[in-house]
Amino acid sequence: MDNLRTFVIAMAGKGGTGKTTVAALLIRYLLNKNLVPVLVVDADANANLNELLGLKVERTLGQIRDEMKTAVPTGMTKETYIEYKMQEALIESRGFDLLVMGQPEGPGCYCAANNLLAKYLEILTKNYRTVIVDNEAGMEHLSRLNLREIDILISVSDPGPRGIMTARRIADLTTHLDVQVGKKVLIVNRTPDGLDPMLREEISKSGLVLGGTIRQDTLLATYELKKRAFLDLPSESVAVQDAQAIFDALIK
């Protein structure tokens, strides 16, 4: 990872495999390594990464896009106005900021607003060392962000052959988007101890590069139930340990 350019990491994978969990573990890792500032973009319409980060969402970009349909206050250019409005959606925390995309637009195209948002995002991301994008299943939401390059696309899968094939299909969807992907890696999540040799073979046949495995960790449910941030997970957590080994090898 060089210091000159923003490094973009995006999550992919089918529903419930652990994309948001891995994103939170990655943010924890980057903060601990002081690879900051980090911009976290929650591109899931049902945003919930904020909960794992211990933050409350007041405004989403979707809400702001809708508000922009109204007139710009007198004495303000449209650009100044949008910049001012977008700042309202940026949730600032220690070492990272969070931007929540919110619901996609309804019928009708607010094309002017969308173009302004895309332009603003492009400028904004340049201020950060790393950008982490959490997605919902499928990849079409990435196009809303207008990202041209993704350095690492992390596909998360459950430890089963069908999960691996789905991860492969979803990772392949990026070819239809106007986005360049540097590296695609697979993380197999919620594994029992170790990876079944047959599954390992399935992965190598799929053509996906195995980034590593993260074990099932009962501490995660405890933290979720207590509404504690995953950023505060202790280093004894097996998920934290496994994630650290993966990211050490992946982010250099």
Ligand SMILES: Nc1ncnc2c1ncn2[C@@H]1O[C@H](COP(=O)(O)OP(=O)(O)OP(=O)(O)O)[C@@H](O)[C@H]1O
């Ligand atoms: N390694 C793990 N050990 C134990 N529980 C886990 C692990 N990884 C994820 N989970 C749990 O699995 C559930 C789903 O995880 P998560 O929300 O991260 O998935 P997701 O892929 O982001 O889902 P969605 O597609 O709905 O956004 C959560 O309750 C989470 O705590």
Ligand SMILES: [Mg+2]
């Ligand atoms: Mg999620």
